[in-house]
Amino acid sequence: xxxxxxxxxxxxxxxxxxxxxxxxxxxxxxxxxxxxxxxxxxxxxxxxxxxxxxxxxxxxxxxxxxxxxxxxxxxxxxxxxxxxxxxxxxxxxxxxxxxxxxxxxxxxxxxxxxxxxxxxxxxxxxxxxxxxxxxxxxxxxxxxxxxxxxxxxxxxxxxxxxxxxxxxxxxxxxxxxxxxxxxxxxxxxxxxxxxxxxxxxxxxxxxxxxxxxxxxxxxxxxxxxxxxxxxxxxxxxxxxxxxxxxxxxxxxxxxxxxxxxxxxxxxxxxxxxxxxxxxxxxxxxxxxxxxxxxxxxxxxxxxxxxxxxxxxxxxxxxxxxxxxxxxxxxxxxxxxxxxxxxxxxxxxxx
Amino acid sequence: xxxxxxxxxxxxxxxxxxxxxxxxxxxxxxxxxxxxxxxxxxxxxxxxxxxxxxxxxxxxxxxxxxxxxxxxxxxxxxxxxxxxxxxxxxxxxxxxxxxxxxxxxxxxxxxxxxxxxxxxxxxxxxxxxxxxxxxxxxxxxxxxxxxxxxxxxxxxxxxxxxxxxxxxxxxxxxxxxxxxxxxxxxxxxxxxxxxxxxxxxxxxxxxxxxxxxxxxxxxxxxxxxxxxxxxxxxxxxxxxxxxxxxxxxxxxxxxxxxxxxxxxxxxxxxxxxxxxxxxxxxxxxxxxxxxxxxxxxxxxxxxxxxxxxxxxxxxxxxxxxxxxxxxxxxxxxxxxxxxxxxxxxxxxxx
Numbered sequence: 001x002x003x004x005x006x007x008x009x010x011x012x013x014x015x016x017x018x019x020x021x022x023x024x025x026x027x028x029x030x031x032x033x034x035x036x037x038x039x040x041x042x043x044x045x046x047x048x049x050x051x052x053x054x055x056x057x058x059x060x061x062x063x064x065x066x067x068x069x070x071x072x073x074x075x076x077x078x079x080x081x082x083x084x085x086x087x088x089x090x091x092x093x094x095x096x097x098x099x100x101x102x103x104x105x106x107x108x109x110x111x112x113x114x115x116x117x118x119x120x121x122x123x124x125x126x127x128x129x130x131x132x133x134x135x136x137x138x139x140x141x142x143x144x145x146x147x148x149x150x151x152x153x154x155x156x157x158x159x160x161x162x163x164x165x166x167x168x169x170x171x172x173x174x175x176x177x178x179x180x181x182x183x184x185x186x187x188x189x190x191x192x193x194x195x196x197x198x199x200x201x202x203x204x205x206x207x208x209x210x211x212x213x214x215x216x217x218x219x220x221x222x223x224x225x226x227x228x229x230x231x232x233x234x235x236x237x238x239x240x241x242x243x244x245x246x247x248x249x250x251x252x253x254x255x256x257x258x259x260x261x262x263x264x265x266x267x268x269x270x271x272x273x274x275x276x277x278x279x280x281x282x283x284x285x286x287x288x289x290x291x292x293x294x295x296x297x298x299x300x301x302x303x304x305x306x307x308x309x310x311x312x313x314x315x316x317x318x319x320x321x322x323x324x325x326x327x328x329x330x331x332x333x334x335x336x337x338x339x340x341x342x343x344x345x346x347x348x349x350x
Numbered sequence: 351x352x353x354x355x356x357x358x359x360x361x362x363x364x365x366x367x368x369x370x371x372x373x374x375x376x377x378x379x380x381x382x383x384x385x386x387x388x389x390x391x392x393x394x395x396x397x398x399x400x401x402x403x404x405x406x407x408x409x410x411x412x413x414x415x416x417x418x419x420x421x422x423x424x425x426x427x428x429x430x431x432x433x434x435x436x437x438x439x440x441x442x443x444x445x446x447x448x449x450x451x452x453x454x455x456x457x458x459x460x461x462x463x464x465x466x467x468x469x470x471x472x473x474x475x476x477x478x479x480x481x482x483x484x485x486x487x488x489x490x491x492x493x494x495x496x497x498x499x500x501x502x503x504x505x506x507x508x509x510x511x512x513x514x515x516x517x518x519x520x521x522x523x524x525x526x527x528x529x530x531x532x533x534x535x536x537x538x539x540x541x542x543x544x545x546x547x548x549x550x551x552x553x554x555x556x557x558x559x560x561x562x563x564x565x566x567x568x569x570x571x572x573x574x575x576x577x578x579x580x581x582x583x584x585x586x587x588x589x590x591x592x593x594x595x596x597x598x599x600x601x602x603x604x605x606x607x608x609x610x611x612x613x614x615x616x617x618x619x620x621x622x623x624x625x626x627x628x629x630x631x632x633x634x635x636x637x638x639x640x641x642x643x644x645x646x647x648x649x650x651x652x653x654x655x656x657x658x659x660x661x662x663x664x665x666x667x668x669x670x671x672x673x674x675x676x677x678x679x680x681x682x683x684x685x686x687x688x689x690x691x692x693x694x695x696x697x698x699x700x
Contacts, residue, residue, distance in 0.1 A: 194664055195672055201665030205596055226665070230672060231679040232657075239661035242589040243596035246555055276634070276642055281627035292626055294644015307582075311589035314544055315551030315576070322545055322580060329581040 002183045004146045004218045006062055006099040007119035013061045013099045015146075015186060015218045015251045020313045020324070021241075022062060022251035023306070024101050024122075024220065025055030028092065029066035037069045040084060045091055051257075054300035056096045058256040059310075063096065064124060065089055065113065066103040082112035089116040101148070101253070107135050114143045122146050122186070124253075126175075128153030128167035137178045146184040147175075148220060157190055161203040164189055165210055172215050186218045186251065187211050193228035194236065200226060201240065205247035212248040223252040223305070237305050242312035258303040261290045269293055352533045354496045354568050356412055356449040357469035363411045363449045365496075365536060365568045365601045370663045370674070371591075372601035373656070374451050374472075374570065375410030377401040378442065380419040387419045390434060395441055401607075404650035406446045408606040409660075413446065414474060415439055415463065416453040432462035439466040451498070451603070457485050464493045472496050472536070474603075476525075478503030478517035487528045496534040497525075498570060507540055511553040514539055515560055522565050536568045536601065537561050543578035544586065550576060551590065555597035562598040573602040573655070587655050592662035608653040611640045619643055 004015040015022040028051050030037040036047050055063060067085040074080050081104060089100060102113030103124040110123060125148035126136040140147045149171040151157075151164035158164055168187045175185055189207040192200040204226075208219050221244070227236035241252065266286055273280065273293065280289070286298050310328050313319040354365040365372040378401050380387040386397050405413060417434040424430050431454060439450060452463030453474040460473060475498035476486040490497045499521040501507075501514035508514055518537045525535055539557040542550040554576075558569050571594070577586035591602065616636055623630065623643065630639070636648050660678050663669040 198667045198670060202667055231676060235657050235679070236661045236664065236675070238588065239592040239658050240665055243592045243662065243665055246593035246596045273642060276638060277631035278634075278642070279629035284626070284628075288626060292623060292628070293642065307585050308589050311586045312593065314586065315590055315593055317548045317552055320548060325586070326581060329585070 002212075002216050002218055004122075004183055004186055005120065006101075006122045006146060008093060008097050008099040009118040011097050011099060011119075015220075017212070017218075017248070017250065018318065019250070020318045021245055021249075021309050022220075023060045023256050023309065024062040024064050024251055024253045025051075025058075025060030025257075026064050026222070026253045026255055027051040027055055027257065028063060028088065029103065030069040031066065040067070040069045040088075041071045041073065045088070048088055048091060049095055050300075052092045052096050054257045055255075056098055058258075058300065058302040059306045060098065060256045062099050062101050062122060062251075063092060064101040064103045064253055065092055067109055068104060068106070077106050078108055081106045081109040085109040085113045086116045089113055093118055110136065110139060114139065114145065120145055122148065124148040125150050125188070126171060127151075128170050130154060133171065133174055137175055137180065140175070140180055140184070141178045146186060147180075148186050148188055149175075149217075150188045151190050159192070159197065161189070161207050165207060168211060168217070169215060172217060182216050183218070186220050187215070188220050188222070188253075191221045191223065191225040193230075194226050195229040201243065204244060204249075208244060208247045208249045218250045219248070220251040220253055221249065223254040234304050238308040241305055241308050242315070245309070245312040245316055254305065256303055256306050257300045258296060260298050260300055261286075261295045265295065266290060266298075269295060352562075352566050352568055354472075354533055354536055355470065356451075356472045356496060358443060358447055358449040359468040361447050361449060361469075365570075367562065367568075367598070367600060368668065369600065370668045371595055371599075371659050372412060372570075373410045373606050373659065374412040374414050374601055374603045375401075375405030375408075375607075376414050376572070376603045376605055377405055377607065378413060378438065379416035379453065381416065390417070390419050391421045391423065395438070398438060398441060399445055400650075402442045402446050404607045405605075406448055408608075408650065408652040409656045410448065410606045412449050412451050412472060412601075413442060414451040414453045414603055415442055417459060418454060418456070427456050428458055431456045431459040435459040435463045436466045439463055443468055460486065460489060464489065464495065470495055472498065474498040475500050475538070476521060477501075478520055480504060483521065483524055487525055487530065490525070490530055490534070491528045496536060497530075498536050498538055499525075499567075500538045501540050509542070509547065511539070511557050515557060518561060518567070519565060522567060532566050533568070536570050537565070538570050538572070538603075541571045541573065541575040543580075544576050545579040551593065554594060554599075558594060558597045558599045568600045569598070570601040570603055571599065573604040584654050588658040591655055591658050592665070595659070595662040595666055604655065606653060606656050607650045608646060610648050610650055611636075611645045615645065616640060616648075619645060 001017045006013045028048055030040055039047055065088050067081050067088050071080050100117050101122040101124050104110050123145050126132055127150045151167045153167045172182050172185055191204055194200045211217050211219055226240045227233035314322055314325045319325055351367045356363045378398055389397055415438050417431050417438050421430050450467050451472040451474050454460050473495050476482055477500045501517045503517045522532050522535055541554055544550045561567050561569055576590045577583035664672055664675045669675055
């Protein structure tokens with residue numbers, strides 16, 4: 001069976017057909033996060049630190065690290081991104097012991113990451129673009145690491161799944177020319193938003209099955225793309241992930257952490273509660289308030305997608321005897337040393 | 351494409367490969383419901399009425415009706431069940447306009463149901479048992495109705511999915527001898543509890559795909575069996591249903607309604623709230639209380655499984671343009687005449 005082995009200094013994560021789904025935490029990435037980008041330019045790594053810890057606590061077994069920030073002071077990422085990647089990798093692997101996924105579009109940043117990472121990181125990514133193939137595959141060979149292969153090429157991203165399969169096949173074949181085995185290639189077949197393309201789900205499920213059966217490769221995706229632009233995105237993601245796993249998907253790059261309840265929501269709820277004639281103690285703290293009123297938590301905790309993934313692990317026979325499921329559904333204080341707990345198992349159905 | 355057509359006097363429900371998943375409401379069934387059984391013996395049909403209305407409101411498009419109660423006053427179901435079936439069918443179809451599924455192990459009750467039902471009901475069920483085949487298939491032919499075929503035979507329920515497939519195949523072939531087409535047979539491949547059999551999920555997904563591809567039949571199941579005996583059953587069911595749909599399952603016999611919050615839970619929560627120093631208005635009503643404190647509702651509403659099924663309809667391209675998904679996620683007061691709403695779409699991720 002296909003097994004992609006990723007390692008930190010002390011821990012091994014395996015992406016595989018007969019393994020629990022591999023959750024690659026996506027949060028350490030300044031793309032589209034202006035606040036984080038500004039922090040990184042200012043040399044403030046506090047969000048990187050908290051995101052690393054929270055994602056591992058929520059159940060990520062690999063962390064993606066992307067240093068793709070464009071500095072106001074220097075708009076050339078070829079100069080700024082490699083040293084930032086080095087710094088971020090060192091920081092993250094000093095804090096948590098999970099293997100890393102080095103994520104950049106800047107060639108020198110990929111190499112900087114490979115030099116800084118301990119163990120056997122996952123490289124993210126090669127595509128079917130000629131220039132990218134020629135640069136990344138020798139790196140993959142030189143450092144003996146697995147790589148994410150994204151199914152677009154010099155013609156862009158095709159809406160035709162057969163073309164995307166052909167691109168993946170080309171990458172696997174080109175890698176073989178470098179002596180890189182198929183089990184070290186994790187194909188991202190590209191997930192389109194279902195709101196824009198009604199066949200997006202079916203495309204992914206068909207592609208994943210075909211990639212697995214015909215090329216023998218593991219697969220990954222940016223899972224939340226599927227629900228882009230639609231209401232109740234978590235409701236869609238929660239169904240998409242088990243379906244993708246049922247089709248044979250073996251990993252995803254995703255956010256495993258639920259959004260903490262913010263101050264605006266707390267203020268809104270307090271107004272609603274007071275309008276109903278309820279009198280709160282003057283000194284009630286935010287966490288007590290949001291817990292009692294069923295809003296979630298002000299602290300990071302696993303997102304609902306982690307429940308869906310753990311249930312699907314059970315249903316694909318990758319949770320022998322249901323031990324992980326039972327542990328996941330125990331109250332946090334009964335989980336012992338487990339880092340993957342959610343708020344508890346006494347929740348009632350509602 | 352395979353289409354199983356079920357009709358009431360005024361409405362058509364289609365189970366099909368290119369149709370939204372067909373939810374067959376399972377609640378009108380005294381098996382394991384002592385209170386309902388006692389009510390039925392006493393001639394009280396209030397629970398039947400409320401279950402019929404609540405299930406349709408929650409999104410069931412077919413209602414199963416089972417009159418399998420053993421009276422204390424007369425332990426012979428061959429005498430008591432047929433007239434009760436007639437009475438229940440008449441009552442339910444007077445209240446709601448969805449097609450019905452006539453569910454009994456008593457031959458005379460099946461025939462009584464067929465005589466009472468308007469339109470084209472679904473018959474539940476035939477098995478591979480010789481006696482059952484010989485009795486039910488002529489009824490199916492005589493009344494020109496579709497039938498649920500359960501994959502057990504005179505040797506019982508096999509743990510071997512190949513045997514269960516062979517039983518289904520035998521039923522389809524025997525039906526053909528009676529002139530009954532495959533599209534009028536909805537096979538239940540039998541779902542084992544995942545807690546007792548680690549391959550139970552994989553078995554169902556493989557069987558459903560094979561039944562669809564090789565026999566061209568629609569499929570159904572008792573969906574909640576999968577999570578029997580495990581904690582957080584809804585978490586498992588919510589992943590199982592989209593996975594089964596991804597494999598090609600086209601209907602399920604299930605409870606579409608979330609359990610209302612009961613008085614014990616309200617009392618427990620009030621004690622917790624008061625211990626935190628919160629003062630409630632003396633006249634707060636239960637529904638306001640449970641809504642404000644995020645417990646759900648004292649009134650029936652769609653269970654979480656209905657969200658998973660609607661998301662999976664979208665992902666299997668059976669919700670063109672996402673219209674059903676968007677409507678489902680609107681607040682109830684913006685849903686117009688829709689009967690399928692849940693509590694609203696402004697919910698935050700938590």
